[in-house]
Amino acid sequence: MSDENKQSFNLEDESELNVNDNDVFHIDEEDNVKNHDNQWINELRLALERGCDLGSIRSIGKCRPLTDDLRLAVWKTCLDINDVNEYDYIDSDVFDLPEQSLIREDVVRLVRSLKINQDVEASKMSDIEAVITFYCKKYNENYAKGNGWIDILKPLITLEYKDRAELYELFANIRNRYISRCCEANGTPYHLFRLLLLYHDPELCSFFDTKKITPDSYAYIWVRSLYAGSCSLDVILHLWDGYFQHADQFFIFFLALVLLMFAKEKMFEMAGKEKDEIITFLSKAPSNLTIADLEDFCSLANHYASNTPQSFRKEFYSCLFDETDSSISQKASSIYQTLCLPVSAKELLQANQLGGTAGVRYFIVDCRPAEQYNSKHLYTAFHLDSNLLLEDPKEFGGTVDALLAAQKHAIEAGSTAGGEHLCFMGSGRDEEDKYVRMVVAYFLRRNIKYVSIASGGYRVLAKAIEDPSMITKAKPNTTKHDETSIGSTIKHNIVEKLPVINTQTTAFINMISSAVKTKSLEVRDKVKDYITNTSLTESTHLITKHVIFSLDGDDDDDEHASSSKQHDAPELVDIESWFLRNDMLYKYECEHFDEHNRTHPSLLLVSSTHLYILRKLPEHKTMANLICRRPIDTITKITSKKHFPEIITFRYGPKQNEQEEKSKMKTEVPMEFDRVYLPDAGDATKNIKLLIIKTLNMFDNLDEPVSS
Numbered sequence: 001m002s003d004e005n006k007q008s009f010n011l012e013d014e015s016e017l018n019v020n021d022n023d024v025f026h027i028d029e030e031d032n033v034k035n036h037d038n039q040w041i042n043e044l045r046l047a048l049e050r051g052c053d054l055g056s057i058r059s060i061g062k063c064r065p066l067t068d069d070l071r072l073a074v075w076k077t078c079l080d081i082n083d084v085n086e087y088d089y090i091d092s093d094v095f096d097l098p099e100q101s102l103i104r105e106d107v108v109r110l111v112r113s114l115k116i117n118q119d120v121e122a123s124k125m126s127d128i129e130a131v132i133t134f135y136c137k138k139y140n141e142n143y144a145k146g147n148g149w150i151d152i153l154k155p156l157i158t159l160e161y162k163d164r165a166e167l168y169e170l171f172a173n174i175r176n177r178y179i180s181r182c183c184e185a186n187g188t189p190y191h192l193f194r195l196l197l198l199y200h201d202p203e204l205c206s207f208f209d210t211k212k213i214t215p216d217s218y219a220y221i222w223v224r225s226l227y228a229g230s231c232s233l234d235v236i237l238h239l240w241d242g243y244f245q246h247a248d249q250f251f252i253f254f255l256a257l258v259l260l261m262f263a264k265e266k267m268f269e270m271a272g273k274e275k276d277e278i279i280t281f282l283s284k285a286p287s288n289l290t291i292a293d294l295e296d297f298c299s300l301a302n303h304y305a306s307n308t309p310q311s312f313r314k315e316f317y318s319c320l321f322d323e324t325d326s327s328i329s330q331k332a333s334s335i336y337q338t339l340c341l342p343v344s345a346k347e348l349l350q351a352n353q354l355g356g357t358a359g360v361r362y363f364i365v366d367c368r369p370a371e372q373y374n375s376k377h378l379y380t381a382f383h384l385d386s387n388l389l390l391e392d393p394k395e396f397g398g399t400v401d402a403l404l405a406a407q408k409h410a411i412e413a414g415s416t417a418g419g420e421h422l423c424f425m426g427s428g429r430d431e432e433d434k435y436v437r438m439v440v441a442y443f444l445r446r447n448i449k450y451v452s453i454a455s456g457g458y459r460v461l462a463k464a465i466e467d468p469s470m471i472t473k474a475k476p477n478t479t480k481h482d483e484t485s486i487g488s489t490i491k492h493n494i495v496e497k498l499p500v501i502n503t504q505t506t507a508f509i510n511m512i513s514s515a516v517k518t519k520s521l522e523v524r525d526k527v528k529d530y531i532t533n534t535s536l537t538e539s540t541h542l543i544t545k546h547v548i549f550s551l552d553g554d555d556d557d558d559e560h561a562s563s564s565k566q567h568d569a570p571e572l573v574d575i576e577s578w579f580l581r582n583d584m585l586y587k588y589e590c591e592h593f594d595e596h597n598r599t600h601p602s603l604l605l606v607s608s609t610h611l612y613i614l615r616k617l618p619e620h621k622t623m624a625n626l627i628c629r630r631p632i633d634t635i636t637k638i639t640s641k642k643h644f645p646e647i648i649t650f651r652y653g654p655k656q657n658e659q660e661e662k663s664k665m666k667t668e669v670p671m672e673f674d675r676v677y678l679p680d681a682g683d684a685t686k687n688i689k690l691l692i693i694k695t696l697n698m699f700d701n702l703d704e705p706v707s708s
Contacts, residue, residue: 012700016349022072028690036043041067048073054080054247062321063242063298065291071241072159078234078244079173081166088172091124095133099143102232103132114233128153131168137174148158148179148224153230155236172227180320183224190223191216191335192316198342200257200304203226203447204264211275215525217258218282226252230286238291242298250313250319254301256679259285260301263588276419309360309421309452311344324554338443339437341452345461361419363407368458376463377471378461381425382406386435393643400442434591434599438677441646532705544611570624573602573614583599583607585691591677594626602627606688611650613674616619628674632691640681648685649675 038446044060047069059079066074076083095105102305107128116124136143138266143149152174153167161167180189193215197207208214221229226243228236260267264287270278289297313380316335343362351362366373366381373383382403388396410418424440426433436453443451465471578586584607592602593614601626606614630652637651651673678684 040064041070044074044384045070048077052077054078054245058245058247058390061234061241061494063245066241066327071237071424072161073083074241075159075170075244076246079170079177081169083171087094089102089134091130091164092134093130093583095129096135097133097143100133102145103129106145110150110154111157114158116375120539124157125368125390127164128168130164131171134168135172137447146221146224148183148221148226148229149175151177151221151225151229155233155240158233158237169274177321178226178243178250179224182320183220185216185220186214187216188319189253189318190219191311192320193219195335195338195341196253196257196308197260198306198444199308199450201264202444202449202451204267205258206447207267207271211278213275213279213282217279217352221283222256222259223252226455227255227286230284231289232287235289235291236296239289239298240296242294246298248305249317250317251301251305254304254308254547255297257296257304258300258323304612307360309341309347311345311347311455312341314344315342315455318674336447339440339453342455343452345464348461360421362421362423362452363410363417363419364454365403365422365424366458367424372427372458375471375472378425379470382417384439386426386432386439389435389644390647393641397643398441404448415692422448423452423453423454425454425461426457427677429458433457434677438644441679442644490597569696573624573626575614575616575622575624578605578612578614583609586684586687588678588680590679593675593677599677602676604678606684607634608691609631611667611688613676630674633687635688635692638685646678646681647675648678648681649673652687657658681690 044057044066047056047060053079054498057074061074063209077364086599088117095104101364107125109122110128111125127146128150132143132149135141135149145396147173153171156167156170159170161170179185183186194205194208196213227239230238237560248344251303260282263282266281267278270281319335347360347366348362351359357675364378364381366377366383367386368377368383369387370385373381373385384399384403388399407418407422411420412418422443424436424443426436433490436457441450442481462471476536531652578584584605586606590613591599592604592615593599603614603616605614609632611630612626614624615627616624630650633656634652635650636653637649639649639651641647651671
């Protein structure tokens with residue numbers, strides 16, 4: 001920094017800044033140690049004079065904080081700003097944007113907060129305003145208060161930039177390279193961050209979900225300003241020194257993870273506090289960082305980054321950072337719909353081939369039907385039939401416990417199949433893989449860390465495998481048996497994958513085998529049997545105003561009930577127009593079970609008087625078939641699965657006049673139902689329950705327990 005600029009800025013407590021620098025660089029006070037540690041600075045200075053590249057800077061600097069005289073040159077090299085080429089900037093003092101007064105107001109506030117000498121104050125203000133104005137015009141952007149631009153410029157104007165063009169290039173490159181697209185509320189970066197938090201700390205993620213605290217509510221300015229809007233000036237200068245050398249556009253998310261880990265204990269202590277109070281506390285978390293904290297801060301972020309599947313970067317890069325990608329909406333939609341982090345087949349195979357402890361190690365769980373797994377599977381994959389979750393939840397829980405025990409034992413034994421990171425794999429066919437998503441949701445509800453799903457399932461994995469020995473095929477006689485023991489399958493898995501089988505291992509395998517019951521392959525109609533082999537216990541003269549809510553018990557009374565069928569041609573409706581209806585109160589994404597117990601992506605809509613189910617059309621994204629239109633006052637019972645509360649069943653009775661007519665004729669009243677898989681089941685059932693009570697004029701009895 002030039003003498004003029006050094007005098008222009010009055011950084012608070014400059015002596016303390018130098019002391020903290022020594023902490024970061026591990027510099028002792030002895031002169032010989034200082035000289036030794038400063039050798040890299042001299043080496044870096046010489047490299048810059050010769051015209052080095054980012055790789056050389058990273059090799060010499062090792063992401064360490066820089067001295068003031070090297071900072072600008074290093075940043076320009078890291079940001080690929082070349083003095084040889086003319087800067088993409090046209091200077092102008094024409095400030096005529098509609099929001100110009102707002103820009104000027106924020107610029108004045110920034111410059112005065114930095115305590116700049118009056119001699120250069122006016123020129124600094126003009127530089128910043130010119131840069132923002134030109135950027136808005138060039139990229140057709142609108143400036144908005146709190147969008148992070150002013151915060152990004154805050155550390156930049158402390159540099160010894162030669163003119164406005166250079167200041168603009170610094171600002172534009174940082175913004176375009178490191179600030180992700182769609183940073184508005186509920187934007188894609190925040191959904192990706194939630195997936196990363198869910199991967200590393202599902203318990204904390206569940207805490208935020210329960211409180212309805214979304215990442216955009218506390219991390220908005222972190223993402224928009226690359227932390228410059230939340231950290232002190234001296235901290236952000238040193239943080240960016242390492243950040244630009246590291247050159248990882250996703251690093252911002254791992255730094256955010258560390259901040260949440262720092263605050264986790266306090267978060268749980270604040271469980272009884274108001275949502276806004278928790279958000280305020282979280283949003284200010286970076287302001288507590290000091291220069292002395294940065295080494296540990298970045299080291300921990302690097303740990304999280306290296307302990308995360310890498311294929312998500314390629315999967316989501318274009319919709320976050322690629323301005324030229326025209327398919328952003330489709331790719332961004334995949335982030336919103338992803339249940340957990342995806343892992344590519346290529347990454348799974350590479351991890352399998354590396355062996356040892358290199359990189360992320362996966363414990364692959366093959367969730368295809370038993371006959372598919374037995375026919376052909378990846379030799380390190382363990383089997384867990386996803387259909388078992390619906391057919392026998394209790395036994396499924398026992399099987400999961402056995403698999404987790406097998407995972408632990410495989411890791412301890414140093415098996416190739418052993419890994420802390422669980423990756424679930426389906427067949428790659430949407431109809432079957434819907435149940436795989438339910439399995440993944442089951443593990444996430446148990447707050448199990450490192451849960452991911454294989455992109456494309458086994459279908460894509462099999463095509464990517466080049467070494468035939470990685471596939472285990474069925475022996476000629478195994479396909480002739482009518483029954484396969486899941487316990488035996490797990491036992492075979494472990495024997496096949498553990499390198500050493502000793503007495504302790506054998507006892508362990510036998511324990512697992514006995515813990516899991518034998519299952520037949522003839523269970524292709526599992527869901528159908530599960531749904532239809534139950535009975536409705538109400539008497540046939542039950543009137544519709546006796547509503548039973550059984551949201552904690554078993555849903556086991558379908559024996560005399562039948563799933564709703566579409567007797568007439570389905571009504572084709574426009575989804576958006578239904579969303580805009582004045583009487584529409586709630587809308588939920590769901591999977592609807594049809595009369596053949598197949599599931600379909602659908603929407604559950606609730607108005608003040610009716611419950612509707614719209615079945616989405618794959619070929620028409622904006623249209624849907626109206627397959628259910630039920631008056632609220634005909635709902636007689638709402639039940640859920642004890643072991644899988646997201647599966648909700650709505651049972652209907654006839655209207656009262658129809659009931660009375662049937663009673664006179666002494667005929668049995670048909671009881672119909674709709675069953676849906678609702679990820680947000682708790683919120684949905686609560687709201688519908690209150691609507692039913694309101695419809696039946698039962699508010700006077702709200703303090704009394706509901707019959708169950």
